Amino acid sequence: MTAMQNVSLGAHYAVHLPAPDDFAFWRERARGLIQCDVPPDRVSWVEPGGTGDLFALEGPARSEKRLPVPSSNARPVRASKRFLKLARNAALHSDPQRFGLLYRVLWRLQSNPRAMEDSADPDVRRIEELDKEVRRDSHKMHAFVRFREVGDDHYVAWFEPDHHIVRANAGFFMRRFANMQWSILTPRGCIHWDGETMRESGPARREDAPQGDPTEELWKSYYASIFNPARLKVGAMLSEMPKKYWKNMPEAELIPDLIAGAQAREAGMVAAGEREVKTIPESLAAVEQGIAACRDCPIADCGTRAIMGEGAADAPLMIVGEQPGDQEDQQGRPFVGPAGQLLDQCLDHAGIDRSTAYVTNAVKHFKFKWKGKRRIHQTPTAKEVDTCRWWLEAERSLVKPRVVLALGASAARGLLGRTVSVGKERGRPIPLEDGSELWVTVHPSYLLRLEGEACDEQGQLFARDLAAVRARLAELTE
Ligand code: URA
DSSP states (O other): OOOOGOOTTTEEEEEOOOOOOOOOHHHHHHHHHHHTTGGGGGGEEEOTTOOOOGEEEEEOHHHHHHHOOOTTTTTOOOOOOHHHHHHHTTTTTTOOHHHHHHHOHHHHHHHOGGGGTTSSSSSHHHHHHHHHHHHHHHHHHHOEEEEEOOOTEEEEEEESSSSSSSGGHHHHHHHHHSSSSEEOOOTEEEEOSSSSSSEEEEOGGGGGSSSTTTTHHHHHHHHHHHHOOOOOHHHHHHHOHHHHHHHTTTGGGHHHHHHHHHHHHHHHHHHHHHHOOOOOOOOHHHHHHHHHOOOOGGGHHHHHHHOOOOOTTTTTOOOOOOOOOHHHHHHHHOOHHHHHHHHHHHHHHTTEEEEEEEEEESSSSOOEETTTTOOOOOOOOOOHHHHHHHHHHHHHHHOOSSEEEEEEEEHHHHHHOOOOHHHTTTSSEEETSSSEEEEEEEHHHHHHHHHHHHHHHHHHHHHHHHHHHHHHHHHOOO
């Protein structure tokens, strides 16, 4: 049977999406329809509860037509990486025409694989706009969700997204607030995290969310203390933080007064020579200054200095260890002691050039205890790793690696915000919320402690893990 024999001549098809953000479903159906040569003007994409595009309005009989099934030898569907990257986000937009637009462009890519490269093309421009608006909405969600305590250690936030971004951002909040129990209520559906599993529920109303809690005063005084007048750009602040979000943010009521008092405070800060307060770092240099000044956990007072990550600022691979050791603390660089030397040899053997990677640690200070004249490594606690995540996340968001390699359980926790078993997770990618992948393996210090057969066996497994990372990097970047 050929692909065409499946298709009723001149028929129109309606595809009913199970959820408005179900890109995977759209992709699978779109692939099948393209393989059956169904042109864009004969397909309607219908969202749950919606009427789909204008075409679907033309008659219910049409929406009931069964979709054609591609034959097993149908030709593969072509889609450029750029298309897939933008389409994944564009599919979350609230524009009811988005799935039709994506199908039209996918259809065009079959005869013109370079269609996405024409930035003057109206369809390409529209996909780019949708992608940008969705990314902006996600950014707002990350920045402006404010949890309020509702008792029993449970926190609830209210947020009004413009697009269908809630499910796509669940991972971000899960990692950021891994140890809390929380719910984010929105008119487009809700997500709930109990410390172990994520649950979804239907749309909520603003009245369902709490309006204030006892910690709010604390948060307001914290906000007032970190508000940095030297960095104040009122225009940018207002456009970044549209009024719509202010009502959910306890600190919003402080903003007019803080703006009014900013100039005076700035002058005061300059006069007093006050050190800049902690704000989200905008560069790796700012991260370095930040970790040097950070006193958020007791390890900050251990060792000689904070050790910053090093390597290419746009490296496709980020390698994350646990914490600097004795040698690293003395030399001021990550992975230069015995574990670092073993790591270098193994990377070399796997064909990974360390100088093209960004190498850092989950915790930035050397935690140790004295034994005679020797400083003996102490494993950081989960709390210490969690406290330092702020800096690791800052490095990751600036370098934007495609692949992240965690060496050992502390590194994996630093990246995921939860404890995982290295034995269970090694050898396969764990997707991260920004589209990159985490690969987990053992720490080279563990290999240094082994002897005999166990050492050979584990050495081979480590080499195999690195080879898999090397192969994946090649796939993603070459
Ligand atoms: N071990 C680590 O985890 N990191 C270093 O930088 C050195 C040893």
